[in-house]
Amino acid sequence: MVEALGISLKEFIFYLINFLILVGILTKFLYRPFLDMLAKRKQSIKDALDNAELTNRRADEKMENYDRRIAKVEEEGREIIRNAKMKADAQARDIIDEANKQAADMIAKAETAIQKEKEKAMVDMKHEIAALAILAAEKIVEHEIQKVGQEAVVDEIIRQARSTGWKN
Template sequence: MVEALGLSLTEFVFYVINFLILVGLLTKFLYRPFLNMLETRKQSIQDALDNAELINRRADEKMENYDRQIVKLEEQGREIIKEAKERAEKQADEIIEEAHSKANSIIVAAERQVELEKQKALEEMKQQVATLALLAAEKIVERSIAQVGQDQIVDEIIEQAGKRQWQN
């Protein structure tokens, strides 16, 4: 078979040794660095994937944290609104209570005023009765001088009192 190629056995062995040396050198200087480069590239890709996964986990954790904070802030907002409503209701109750208190004090003052007016009216009535009594006494004295009957005097007093009409 070697002779069919036109080579002698020594040449063929020499070519094979050269080929093996060449393969060895290529393996040492090209193939292994190429494999190392592929391994390095594979490792860098794996590192990038791991890093991306780590970043995704961190992002998920942050998202969960933000979600918890949002829920917490919403709860605080509801609590603030609830407290504001309670304060407003309390203030409204206080205003209503104050209005009732003022209304009661106005009613008490009005009742006092009515009582004062009533006493004033009674005092005026006493004065009018005293005036009428004096007028009656005057008429009785006049009549007793003129010797007119007392029944007639009383009728005249009542008639004059009716003309004057009682003052309130």
């Protein structure tokens, strides 16, 4: 069979040995390092995927933690706003109550002042009426002595009262 190809048996064995040596050299220097490199690459990809999965889990945990924190902060913010509103409402009620109290005090003082003015006016009026009555009595007595008519006396009293500033 080898002879039919035009190669002698010695040449065939020589080619076969060369081929086996070549396959051995390629296996030792190229194929095994290539397989080792593929195995290392496969392992590095697996490690990278595992690391990525771990990183994703950690990121998810952090995200959940941040979401919880944000929810807590939002609730605290709503609580702060609620408390501030309650304090503002209480202050508004206090201010309104104080204003109402001051208004009531002012009204009471005004009423007291009005009452005092009224009493003073009454006293002044009594004094004016008393002075007018005394003046009228003096004139009547004076005119009775002079025998002058009472109507003329009353007219004279009214005229004198108007001239002194007393007005009805």
